[in-house]
Amino acid sequence: PWLLVVAAMHAASWIFEIGVGILFALAAHTAITRLRTRMFRNLLQQDMGFYEAHVSGELSSRLINDSGMLQSFAQFTSQELLQAVVRFIGSLFAMFLTHPTLALLATLVSPLNWLIVRRAGAISGHYGVVQQETLAKANGAAVEVLGAMRTVQANTAELREARRFMRQLNHFLRVVVVTVHTQTLVIFAQHGLSKLRDVAVLALGMHQVVAGELSLGSFVAFNTYLSLYEQGFSSLANIWLNLSETLISIGRFLQLLERQPSIAFGTGQRPAECRGKLEVRRVSFAYPSARDNLVLRNVSFVADQCVVAVVGASGAGKTTLGRLLERFYDPQEGALLLDGVDFRDLDLRWLRSRIGLVEQEPALFDLSISENIAYGAPEGTTTEQIEAAARAAFAHDFIMELDHGYAARPGERGVRISGGQKQR
Ligand SMILES: Nc1ncnc2c1ncn2[C@@H]1O[C@H](COP(=O)(O)OP(=O)(O)OP(=O)(O)O)[C@@H](O)[C@H]1O
Ligand SMILES: [Mg+2]
Incomplete structure (x- = not known):
């Protein structure tokens, strides 16, 4: 009967372990998907100053x-932690x-062991950060190069x-090697002490067994507990290092x-009507990444129901002025006003x-042409409106010549249509 009980307990623990594993995995994946989505949404709402810094x-x-x-922390570490603490x-x-004296002797080295783990934790903590940073840098470099293939190949810079890229990865590798070395050292020291x-x-x-002060059975049992204790301790140490x-x-x-973001969504007035009187009042502006370089100095003008063209030398600040009109940045001094209301x-x-904004280097998405045209107003735009807009920009004719007309996809970065066609 005892055998049956033990077998049943093993079976139960087996099933529970699988169940707990599944639950932890599901919980971790769900949580992380939500976090990623939230993160992405938050990234999309940051101000331009933030994107210039990253x-x-x-x-x-x-x-x-x-x-x-x-x-992996949520899924594995938390599960291990639970097991390790219980153990x-x-x-x-x-x-x-079972045996207080032996237990005291057995746990005597643990504080010392823990000190070693703490030291190693500080070291791997530092290198963990460096690892992530170098990896992010390598990723950044790869994305940049892959996104500018024409420039790279035209300059035979492959x-x-x-x-x-290799240098970036090598830097990463060196950091990993150092981390592995310290961790190995710790494990050796710890095992030696154990x-x-x-x-x-x-x-x-x-x-004591020979002297008859301790039964062999108790001693065997004690040793079993000790090995469990050791397992628990090393899991805790591992978790600490990972953590x-x-x-x-x-x-x-x-x-x-x-x-x-320093420029936030969701606050401020939404006037029912928009006449379109634009006033730029004594505006001075420097980019957040270059505070000392005043790009616009005391600029003023009023544009009311008319076409305004801004002319100036390259680097004079024309594009910058356009960016202020989109309120990608706020000016350091002065104000921009629409129908007499401050942008802020x-x-x-x-x-x-x-x-409506047409950039010096416009970006098309890999959506259909009509979706790209209606990108600023995706809901409730009719096919007629889209076509009318295309005709007004003299784009209708060349769009009709494309294989699928308005349903054609310009491809990532609009590689399948010309630069001038893109701007239109
Ligand atoms: N993101 C930025 N961060 C810091 N400084 C910038 C940034 N963009 C532009 N500048 C600086 O602002 C100045 C004005 O740039 P801007 O792009 O507005 O010139 P532009 O008049 O549009 O020139 P172009 O005719 O060549 O397009 C330049 O001196 C440039 O160095
Ligand atoms: Mg410009």
């Missing part, structure tokens, strides 16, 4: 790699109940770029997740949906 490849690495760390505390109790402890326990235990490595990355991910008092979405 390379897009670096951000995508944060989005995918750093959150991957978070996931550690349970076996500690069992040891002290090998140079490959070498640049072995020493095992010998001491064996000597004292056997001595120190990931904690800072996780922290940075969360920081990015909670970052508030207007709802950002409302303001931007009143303005």
Whole structure:
């Protein structure tokens, strides 16, 4: 009957373990998908100053790699932690109940062991950050190069770029090697101490068994508890090392997740009508990334129901003025006003949906031509409206000549249509 009970307990623990594993996996994946989506949404709402300070490849690495760390932490580490704590505390109790003296001897080295783990944790914590940073940099470089293939090939820079990428990865590799070395060292030191402890326990235990002060059965049981204790301790140590490595990355991910843009959506007026009187009043502006370089100095003009062309030398600040009109930035001094209302008092979405912007280097998405035309107003735009807009921009004729007309996809970055066609 005891055999049956033991068998049943094993079966139950087997099934529970699988069940817990599935639950942890599902919970972690669901949570991380939500976090990634939230992160992406938050990234999309940041101000332009933020994007100037971060390379897009670096951000995508944060989005995918750093959150991957978070996931493995949620899925595996938390599960291991639960097991390790139960094992550690349970076996500690069992040891002290079976034989307090031996238990004291067995746990004597643990504080020292823990100190070693703490030191190693600090080291891997530092290198974990460097690892993530170098990986993000390598990713940033790759994305940049792959996005500018024409320039790279036209300048026969393929090998140079490959070498640049290799250098980035090598840097990453060196950091990994250092991390692995410290961790190996820790494991050796820790195992050495544990072995020493095992010998001491064996000597004292056997001595007592021979002297008849301790039954062989209790000693065997004690040793079983001790090995459980050791397992629990090393899992805890491992978790600590992993944790120190990931904690800072996780922290940075969360920081990015909670970052508030300096130009925020969702506040301000939404006037019912828009006449279109634009006033630029004594505006001075410097980019956030170059505070000392005043690009616009005391610029003023009024545009009311008329066409205004801004002329100036290259680098004079024409594009910058356009960016202020979209309120990608706020001026340091002065104000922009629409129908007499300061931009800063207007709802950002409302303001931007009143303005059409054609960039110096326009971007088309890999959607159909009609979806691209209606990108600024995706809901409730009729086919007729889209066609009318295309005709007004003298784009209708060449669109009709494309294979699928308005349903044609210009391809990523619009490679299948000309630069001039794109601007239209
Ligand atoms: N993102 C930026 N961060 C910092 N400085 C910038 C940034 N963009 C432009 N500048 C600086 O602002 C100045 C004005 O640039 P801007 O792009 O507005 O010139 P532009 O008049 O449009 O020139 P072009 O006729 O060549 O298009 C330049 O001196 C440039 O160095
Ligand atoms: Mg320009």
